[in-house]
Amino acid sequence: MRQDLDALMDARGLDALLLFGPAQHNPAVAYFTGAAHLTSVWLVKPRGRDPLLFYNAMERDEAAQTGLPSRSLSDFPWRVFLRQAEGDEVRARALRYQAVLKAAGIEAGRVGVTGRLDFGPPFDALRLLPTLMPGLTLEGLTAHQTLLAARRTKAAEEVARIRRMGQVTTEVVGRVADFLTSQRGKDGLLVKADGQPVTIGEVKRRINLWLAELGAENPEGTIFAQGHDAGVPHSTGRDDEALKLGTMIVFDIFPCEAGGGYFYDFTRTWCLGYAPDEAQALYEDVLAVYRQTMSELTPNGLCRDLQRRTCELFKAQGHPTSCHDPGTQQGYVHSLGHGLGLDVHEAPWFGAHESNTDRLEPGVVVTIEPGLYYPERGLGCRIEDTVWARPDGHFEVLADFPYDLVLPVKG
């Protein structure tokens, strides 16, 4: 949580953070500013003190709305630094970083740097900066990991926002199910009243429309993949493909708040009209593992143990797994889930390797998403919910939705 940040910086020996980029779609900055419309800011967070926001003068009202102490970058005019650097842009940029750090009271020490932006320009200037500021060292990975460590546990206000996105997400999934079940099957395809097949592209357009209507954004797209494509976990499906009856569809949807805030992540697997035996069997295997895993979640449990346990459960069903058959592209090929917040994928992580010490601490929000994939057989199935490890020790799915495989369609 944000309140842990000073202690986390202290544990990692960071005296300050220097963060770059816009406030929107940039978790490192948005964690402090909220999703304000600030197109390019610098934020200095000294350990033990409030963050200081440096903003473009045209965006002064947006900066004020963040409630953070702030300074206009017009107090640090580019032309002055460029003159001082005799026209050397890299040096001018480094001098400006130095001035901004000094304005925040940072003259030396270990400063963490990160932020989501085109990193080429700051890269050169940040390499130069320690030569201008003896006693300054810069740390990128540590900055990133420190922020992720703070973000891994969520405050009640953050959980409320994720829960609201869960309501939006399941509302949209329900509308998609209603749309599909109100069409009819014909010659193996799903067709509309006019006899034209329903395509994946049409479904995705409706998803984006409904998400926008409900105030969400969909910056990373939606997976709506059937048959072979359902068997490739990150295949998103082909827009021009007609929806087939009796074919597995993996529907994985992960929208965020408008402006780039908190995400939700959710998957169901559907067959339209009917499920062939091998699809039904695969679904039952995944659902059984999903239910078993959910029943075994324990506060502070090691994520790697959950991943290993999931591999054992799938292996016992006779499937290859990434634990037992490294590099396999059939069977259980990914990890059980991931943390979720301002990024759709963030800590804690579920890698099975010994060095993964991530745990289900109270306050984490994670996805649980076992799946099985056989692309050559045209089969893929995943079931995913987003789960909050509550402070009272319970694990709560943040948005409920039925798990049914078959969506009936008209004859």
Add this chain to the structure above:
Amino acid sequence: MRQDLDALMDARGLDALLLFGPAQHNPAVAYFTGAAHLTSVWLVKPRGRDPLLFYNAMERDEAAQTGLPSRSLSDFPWRVFLRQAEGDEVRARALRYQAVLKAAGIEAGRVGVTGRLDFGPPFDALRLLPTLMPGLTLEGLTAHQTLLAARRTKAAEEVARIRRMGQVTTEVVGRVADFLTSQRGKDGLLVKADGQPVTIGEVKRRINLWLAELGAENPEGTIFAQGHDAGVPHSTGRDDEALKLGTMIVFDIFPCEAGGGYFYDFTRTWCLGYAPDEAQALYEDVLAVYRQTMSELTPNGLCRDLQRRTCELFKAQGHPTSCHDPGTQQGYVHSLGHGLGLDVHEAPWFGAHESNTDRLEPGVVVTIEPGLYYPERGLGCRIEDTVWARPDGHFEVLADFPYDLVLPVKG
């Protein structure tokens, strides 16, 4: 244009580019891949040779659809590099970059690095990389500038995509105008049939809905700002504010293709019902400068000259300008426009300073957006179109829309 890239790399002494991040909402990568659903890739572009894409195995189908030569990152397993680095994550990452560069035939030379992602983790590893590869130097700013230099002129296919976004944008602006003019004025506010005021938040929700319906995304939000807020160029407006009659509204909309492709950028200024004299006068000043500027665009004209000329025109009308009154927050306070493409703001730039040598070369797509701002008087006005410098020497507005200030409403 992309075809110029090898020559631009040669002119800047770059032997290769090493690009990072997702394919979506990341122009450095999307310029090569298109807006494929690739969540994290590396792309090596050696000078004079095809780019080579390194992808996550789960996204192999999406990688194949880019049509680029590609390699799966499963051929470069993280655990192998982590073992080789004896658990040092920074070193492991650097070793992996080295392996990827070698696989693309790069063993030394000047390599440009950039891409839009959380740059903390690659920052440390890239600083280390030259110690593993003697003869290798890394250049961030040069990489960024080289890509922007290629992107500044657009191929016909890119212009067609921007034009299509212009059609979407003006269609949405038209729907907003239709919505507003179908409401009625009452006690100085715009109200709906039920007598409730229309708020800025409601207008923005409709904008997002219509953009989604037409296949666009709105990752950077919309400016719909009235009165004082219209007088602050980047103020986006307050959702809970009711729309007032006779008050200037700056409506600046800049959506992109779904998945993070090409943008459009467009502004009109409206008064609902009627325009007070001082609003009308301000609008007429801006419109006159807009028309004069548009009539003076010439192929290969210096952008800084256009900015200076715009300052002169506004000064002659009696307004402060950023050329004559540096740091002013009243009058003409920003630059005339900017290039537009995979970023809403890209080269060429319109800064008035002598070191700005950007020109309106044939093939550039730029915004022309003069404006005047008096926040303390509750006044702000901007008129913006997106313009293509055609190879035949003409300048073409890529989407037409009326310039009227007053939107009539029912009595």
